[in-house]
Amino acid sequence: MAMMDNVDFLISHIRNSFVTSDDTSMSEWVITECRIQDEFDTRREGNQRYNHNNLGSRSDSNSDCPSDNELKGSMDIHPDMDFGAHRRRSNTAQRLDELKKEKRNQSKIKTIQWKDAPETYRVEEKGHLFEKKDLPASAQLDLSMSDGATTDEEPSDSVDTTKQPKEAMSNKAVSTLSKQLEELEIQGSNPFFKYAKFDGRTAGGQSTRKLEIFLAFLPPEQRAYPMTIIVTANARAQEVVGLVTVPNRGFNKFQVDSMTITMRELMDKVIKKRKMKIRQGLNYTLEKAGKSEAGKPIDLDSMLGSMNCLDFYLIRENSSRGDIESNVEEDQKMAESLMSHQYKSFHVSMVHKLRTNTEVQLGISGDKIEIDPMSVKGTARLFRQKAVTYDADSVAACDISETKSNGKAVFRMTYLNGMDYKHHYFEADQAVAQEIVEKVNNILELKFSPVRKEFVFTQERKALQKRDSIRRESMKSSHH
Amino acid sequence: MSSANGGDPVILATAGYDHRIRFWQAHSGICHRTVQHPDSQVNALDITPDKQLLAAAGYQHIRMYDINSSSPNPIINYEGVQKNVTAVGFHEDGKWMYTGGEDHTAKIWDLRTRTLQCQRIFQVKAPVNCVTLHPNQGELYVGDQIGSIHCWDLKTDMNEHLIPEQGCPITSVSIDPMGTMMAAVNNKGHCYLWTMTANRPGGPSKLHPKKKFQAHSKYVLKCLFSPDSTLLATTSADGTCRIWRTADLSLRTELKDKSQRWVWDCAFSGDSQYIITASSDNNARLWNVNTGEVKREYSGHEKAIVCLAFRDEVVS
Numbered sequence: 055m056a057m058m059d060n061v062d063f064l065i066s067h068i069r070n071s072f073v074t075s076d077d078t079s080m081s082e083w084v085i086t087e088c089r090i091q092d093e094f095d096t097r098r099e100g101n102q103r104y105n106h107n108n109l110g111s112r113s114d115s116n117s118d119c120p121s122d123n124e125l126k127g128s129m130d131i132h133p134d135m136d137f138g139a140h141r142r143r144s145n146t147a148q149r150l151d152e153l154k155k156e157k158r159n160q161s162k163i164k165t166i167q168w169k170d171a172p173e174t175y176r177v178e179e180k181g182h183l184f185e186k187k188d189l190p191a192s193a194q195l196d197l198s199m200s201d202g203a204t205t206d207e208e209p210s211d212s213v214d215t216t217k218q219p220k221e222a223m224s225n226k227a228v229s230t231l232s233k234q235l236e237e238l239e240i241q242g243s244n245p246f247f248k249y250a251k252f253d254g255r256t257a258g259g260q261s262t263r264k265l266e267i268f269l270a271f272l273p274p275e276q277r278a279y280p281m282t283i284i285v286t287a288n289a290r291a292q293e294v295v296g297l298v299t300v301p302n303r304g305f306n307k308f309q310v311d312s313m314t315i316t317m318r319e320l321m322d323k324v325i326k327k328r329k330m331k332i333r334q335g336l337n338y339t340l341e342k343a344g345k346s347e348a349g350k351p352i353d354l355d356s357m358l359g360s361m362n363c364l365d366f367y368l369i370r371e372n373s374s375r376g377d378i379e380s381n382v383e384e385d386q387k388m389a390e391s392l393m394s395h396q397y398k399s400f401h402v403s404m405v406h407k408l409r410t411n412t413e414v415q416l417g418i419s420g421d422k423i424e425i426d427p428m429s430v431k432g433t434a435r436l437f438r439q440k441a442v443t444y445d446a447d448s449v450a451a452c453d454i455s456e457t458k459s460n461g462k463a464v465f466r467m468t469y470l471n472g473m474d475y476k477h478h479y480f481e482a483d484q485a486v487a488q489e490i491v492e493k494v495n496n497i498l499e500l501k502f503s504p505v506r507k508e509f510v511f512t513q514e515r516k517a518l519q520k521r522d523s524i525r526r527e528s529m530k531s532s533h534h
Numbered sequence: 535m536s537s538a539n540g541g542d543p544v545i546l547a548t549a550g551y552d553h554r555i556r557f558w559q560a561h562s563g564i565c566h567r568t569v570q571h572p573d574s575q576v577n578a579l580d581i582t583p584d585k586q587l588l589a590a591a592g593y594q595h596i597r598m599y600d601i602n603s604s605s606p607n608p609i610i611n612y613e614g615v616q617k618n619v620t621a622v623g624f625h626e627d628g629k630w631m632y633t634g635g636e637d638h639t640a641k642i643w644d645l646r647t648r649t650l651q652c653q654r655i656f657q658v659k660a661p662v663n664c665v666t667l668h669p670n671q672g673e674l675y676v677g678d679q680i681g682s683i684h685c686w687d688l689k690t691d692m693n694e695h696l697i698p699e700q701g702c703p704i705t706s707v708s709i710d711p712m713g714t715m716m717a718a719v720n721n722k723g724h725c726y727l728w729t730m731t732a733n734r735p736g737g738p739s740k741l742h743p744k745k746k747f748q749a750h751s752k753y754v755l756k757c758l759f760s761p762d763s764t765l766l767a768t769t770s771a772d773g774t775c776r777i778w779r780t781a782d783l784s785l786r787t788e789l790k791d792k793s794q795r796w797v798w799d800c801a802f803s804g805d806s807q808y809i810i811t812a813s814s815d816n817n818a819r820l821w822n823v824n825t826g827e828v829k830r831e832y833s834g835h836e837k838a839i840v841c842l843a844f845r846d847e848v849v850s
Contacts, residue, residue: 156572162607162609163608163610163611164609164610164611165611165613166610166611166613167613167614168613168614168641168643169614169650170653170655171650171651171653177689177690177691180651180652181689181690183629183630183651183652184652184672184688185671185736186671186672186673186689186735186736187626187670188670189669189670189712189713190712227804227850228848228849228850229803229804229807229847229848230543230544230846230848230849231544231560231803231804231846232803232804232805232807233849234544234560234561235808237561238561238562253565
């Protein structure tokens with residue numbers, strides 16, 4: 055039986071009592087938060103108990119420590135499943151979050167309350183605010199009765215023309231919409247437009263999925279680029295394919311803040327997005343989509359709103375649509391850095407201080423780095439490397455530490471373990487080592503996690519200190 | 535009324551029961567923006583005369599969205615209304631906004647200042663279904679649930695009402711842009727037509743009953759004159775939109791689609807050649823008025839579309 059001096063038992067007991075008698079569920083919210091902290095402490099202490107022979111225990115009666123079940127507390131609280139970053143929030147916490155978010159949005163919204171007019175309406179005072187406008191037709195009807203008493207009346211000679219707009223409108227008038235429809239008809243519309251509704255970028259709060267799609271039919275230098283599309287969650291595979299076909303070769307879609315953006319700004323956006331290098335003497339221009347518009351550059355200082363078109367081709371001056379020229383080497387580099395977050399595994403040897411190298415498989419992706427031992431027959435069980443995984447966010451650095459004459463290279467991976475930086479050394483062919491180091495560094499650069507930041511900062515500080523101390527040394531020696 | 539502000543000359547927005555408002559490129563059928571309308575369905579939409587803001591009338595709120603931004607949230611929220619707001623519209627110079635609601639009132643909201651100069655309220659005996667502003671900008675026509683059409687002269691504050699059919703809710707009222715005709719529809723499928731005259735400048739309009747006819751076999755939800763005043767569109771619970779010639783009230787075209795359900799709202803293109811309809815089958819459609827064929831479908835909403843706002847320009 056548990057003694058009353060057992061802290062763990064008491065905490066558990068208090069929790070149970072609270073949860074079963076609390077209707078507001080506030081206690082659940084508070085306790086769930088504490089519990090995780092406590093569990094963490096308990097676990098650490100458990101280790102201490104194990105390590106230091108019970109010196110740090112919170113209970114005198116550790117020998118009859120209550121069973122796990124008692125420690126788990128209420129059945130209504132299940133924080134253990136979601137421990138860590140994706141811990142499930144309690145209803146109250148979620149509700150509070152929603153309220154907070156709403157409040158934040160609200161603060162940007164101007165709210166105007168209905169208020170009755172301060173005094174009753176009187177024609178003499180406010181009649182001028184609700185003056186009627188003379189309509190052409192009624193003006194004509196009323197002509198005979200007009201006595202000129204109203205000052206803001208149209209001059210009577212306008213009456214002759216009033217009948218005309220009506221006829222003109224029914225015969226000749228064309229609206230912007232009709233024009234646009236006609237233009238689209240001539241151009242021929244994209245038959246895949248019907249799939250545009252699955253585009254998640256305009257879904258406005260609907261759940262969406264982000265997909266990166268590699269198009270195998272593209273020329274090799276473009277094949278390496280994934281095409282990112284965002285689809286609504288309700289889209290079926292067939293519809294995803296449809297959406298992929300909407301963006302054609304080298305397609306970028308932009309959300310612009312307003313239709314007043316000039317075409318030049320738009321072009322700059324495209325160039326930036328595509329990471330194109332503008333060489334001197336090379337100018338780019340835009341053409342409207344549609345065959346009939348080919349070879350007709352548009353005025354870059356006009357506004358998007360005046361274009362009646364939302365699809366454009368980016369064309370280099372003195373060239374035409376259809377010819378693709380690109381710097382293959384550069385493209386590949388770019389593709390590599392884009393793809394660095396994708397999983398790739400390497401076969402390397404892990405270097406140990408006191409024993410022979412072991413063969414491992416090094417798996418690198420944007421999220422984590424895995425070290426898996428390769429099973430080699432005859433290796434003594436004792437020396438077998440354990441499989442470990444490091445979160446990419448805990449990796450601080452990766453660099454080549456030694457290049458050997460036999461064509462191999464040793465590289466070092468630095469990671470944060472608790473409070474200390476630790477290293478793993480690996481050996482591989484120089485080319486492989488180079489590739490791994492580049493890949494890991496690409497990831498580190500993209501993520502720039504706090505660990506990486508801290509490490510870079512420390513390194514810089516160390517370098518500074520070193521320089522300072524050298525300077526001091528040299529000053530000292532010059533004094534002597 | 536031109537695109538001097540640099541915005542798109544053509545604006546189409548649709549909304550309904552899925553708590554979202556979608557903006558479409560009218561001619562291609564592509565949705566280019568979706569905004570949230572939290573907590574309630576949208577009952578009515580309208581665009582300010584300067585084409586800067588979209589007003590959405592919902593339960594207890596009228597929310598304003600910036601048409602030329604990409605923000606998913608409204609920028610102004612008008613509140614303090616008891617129940618559903620069922621109608622919204624604007625004075626042609628943007629001086630004030632009018633609304634109608636289930637709280638038995640039509641209201642005028644001052645938009646320009648905070649001085650509440652224009653603030654007005656008009657009380658009726660039943661929930662307001664529709665509010666229409668006469669093109670002369672000085673008279674509001676309010677249709678209610680017990681079958682009355684109230685003519686409220688804003689300047690003189692005088693009002694009179696007429697009851698085309700006792701006890702049959704008026705669902706929609708339309709006045710042609712020339713101010714010479716008025717149409718009203720009810721839940722029995724009937725359409726009433728009046729000719730309108732102003733017996734002296736600035737004076738109240740006079741209504742002369744012209745014709746009553748069965749426009750649909752079921753509930754009619756909306757009636758609307760074309761910009762050139764030659765056509766009258768009626769939309770109905772029978773799944774069709776019918777286009778009538780105003781000259782003799784003969785049927786010009788019936789707009790029908792197998793999958794179409796209740797047709798709630800409609801809007802003509804600036805040249806009266808096309809009409810856009812909103813339906814309970816989650817789609818809006820663009821039809822050619824002359825041929826009756828569907829030119830575009832605007833699909834993306836997840837629930838019924840019950841209202842739309844559309845602006846077009848006449849270019850020549």
